[in-house]
Amino acid sequence: MTDFWSGYAWPFAIIVAQIMAIVVPLLVAVAYLTYAERKVIAAIQLRKGPNVVGPFGLLQPFADGLKLLFKETILPAGANRIVFLAAPILTFALAMVAWAVIPVAEGWVIADINVGILFLFAISSLGVYGVIMAGWASNSKYPFLGALRSAAQMVSYEVSMGFVIITVLLCVGSLRLTDIVLAQQTVWFAIPLLPMFVIFFVSVLAETNRAPFDLPEGESELVAGYFVEYSAMSFALFFLGEYANMILMSAITTILFLGGWLPPLDIVPFNWLPGIVWFALKVALVLFCFLWVRATFPRYRYDQLMRLGWKVFLPFTLVWVVLTAGVLVTFDWLPQ
Incomplete structure (x- = not known):
């Protein structure tokens, strides 16, 4: 069992950890890029942008994601x-x-x-x-x-x-x-x-x-x-x-x-x-x-x-x- 862990499972776990270290921040960045886009364009067009869901509208991306997740x-x-x-x-x-x-x-x-x-x-x-x-x-x-x-x-x-x-x-x-x-x-x-x-x-x-x-x-x-x-x-x-x-x-x-x-x-x-x-x-x-x-x-x-x-x-x-x-x-x- 020890040989299996050191030979296969441990390197695999390291690779999975490396992948998650990239994917998780990337998904968060994608979510907040949608928020940033709406805020930046709103500022350029002299509007407010998202400002209701959470402080300063910071929870808006998660609200949008949940809405799409539960739709048919x-x-x-x-x-x-x-x-x-x-x-x-x-x-x-x-x-x-x-x-x-x-x-x-x-x-x-x-x-x-x-x-x-x-x-x-x-x-x-x-x-x-x-x-x-x-x-x-x-x-x-x-x-x-x-x-x-x-x-x-x-x-x-x-x-x-x-x-x-x-x-x-x-x-x-x-x-x-x-x-x-x-x-x-x-x-x-x-x-x-x-x-x-x-x-x-x-x-x-x-x-x-x-x-x-x-x-x-x-x-x-x-x-x-x-x-x-x-x-x-x-x-x-x-x-x-x-x-x-x-x-x-x-x-x-x-x-x-x-x-x-x-x-x-x-x-x-x-x-x-x-x-x-x-x-x-x-x-x-x-x-x-x-x-x-x-x-x-x-x-x-x-x-x-x-x-x-x-x-x-x-x-x-x-x-x-x-x-x-x-x-x-x-x-x-x-x-x-």
């Missing part, structure tokens, strides 16, 4: 039930799985694999399947149109995101996320690669279907898009998946361009805070930009969305990759 899940008569119910589960699960390779501080990562950035790109690419499954399985034209829009949109902006990531990898010389962070000890990549940083953030907005690129959920023409037939916890899983993806993409932006857990300056007043606090603060800053953009900009037309991705971002990022490679080779700045 309605399955459309013509829907493919298995695919219909699997779609929100897949969307939410992918948003959780990607955190396995995210280093929230030095040494604080579940799996520090040497191809971490490829793992993240693969998981983010799989996200479109949940949307397509939901749109097709609903057996309704509005969800199907929303799913087709989302698929085209996500594929279009993943191309420019890929070129941005290649630019960062040229400067680092490694696919490990920890190495990408440590390469920014002198200067964050957001400064020398500022155009790439801006393009990546805009592409992330499109990748997560957030305003002003929320065309798959266009209320004015598609009612609510690909999840219009969903209710109760199946709708809640889509909702949680969207906000978990926002936090995930903010974390990736922080790692690629904002130095991850590294403080802004290598001097004493900034060094007393733990790395995980710096990481959380940077993620919160990027998330605030998500909310700020939603409250500020109107929705794009679909042709404008596609033109921006294929005729502006794609050629610009391709040229920047060539320029970056040329500069690194010319001045012999290639990483060793």
Whole structure:
């Protein structure tokens, strides 16, 4: 029995504890991101926002969750039930799985694999399947149109995101996320690669279907898009998946361009805070930009969305990759 515990059960218990240490704070962050969004947009629009349930409305996310938990899940008569119910589960699960390779501080990562950035790109690419499954399985034209829009949109902006990531990898010389962070000890990549940083953030907005690129959920023409037939916890899983993806993409932006857990300056007043606090603060800053953009900009037309991705971002990022490679080779700045 002792051999079994030391050989199998104990390592398994450690892995489960590591997973829970990531998942539980992430679920709490997702819940309070919905609260923060309503508060931030209310402040921008000179309103109050949630302020009734609990002090300052702090219990509103739990009230919303309980409401959705106790509602009835309605399955459309013509829907493919298995695919219909699997779609929100897949969307939410992918948003959780990607955190396995995210280093929230030095040494604080579940799996520090040497191809971490490829793992993240693969998981983010799989996200479109949940949307397509939901749109097709609903057996309704509005969800199907929303799913087709989302698929085209996500594929279009993943191309420019890929070129941005290649630019960062040229400067680092490694696919490990920890190495990408440590390469920014002198200067964050957001400064020398500022155009790439801006393009990546805009592409992330499109990748997560957030305003002003929320065309798959266009209320004015598609009612609510690909999840219009969903209710109760199946709708809640889509909702949680969207906000978990926002936090995930903010974390990736922080790692690629904002130095991850590294403080802004290598001097004493900034060094007393733990790395995980710096990481959380940077993620919160990027998330605030998500909310700020939603409250500020109107929705794009679909042709404008596609033109921006294929005729502006794609050629610009391709040229920047060539320029970056040329500069690194010319001045012999290639990483060793």
